[in-house]
Amino acid sequence: MAITVGPNKLSFKNKYTVYENEIICTVGENEFNMTQNPTITTDDSGSLRDFATGSIFKPYITTVGLYNDNNELLLVGKFAQPLPMSDVTDTTFVIRYDQ
Numbered sequence: 001m002a003i004t005v006g007p008n009k010l011s012f013k014n015k016y017t018v019y020e021n022e023i024i025c026t027v028g029e030n031e032f033n034m035t036q037n038p039t040i041t042t043d044d045s046g047s048l049r050d051f052a053t054g055s056i057f058k059p060y061i062t063t064v065g066l067y068n069d070n071n072e073l074l075l076v077g078k079f080a081q082p083l084p085m086s087d088v089t090d091t092t093f094v095i096r097y098d099q
Contacts, residue, residue: 019099023066026092033059033087060084064093 060082066075
């Protein structure tokens with residue numbers, strides 16, 4: 001294959017197959033509605049800060065981890081922007097990765 005851009009010509013002969021996998025993850029409306037961020041606690045006892053105990057507290061999802069049956073972390077996905085979790089509807093993520 002050859003590509004010409006202005007006075008330059010680039011040619012190559014290579015082919016690489018990339019396999020894409022897709023996993024659909026659904027989080028129930030009452031699942032994962034608490035943050036894992038350690039700064040939400042006031043001390044070592046695990047007491048939550050005042051802002052996290054009210055009904056207006058809404059955590060955001062920034063990272064998704066996929067685990068195998070042995071609870072071993074296989075894949076980590078990071079979102080471009082934090083996504084708010086809903087406590088009234090299920091949330092579905094489509095995770096795509098290349099192999």
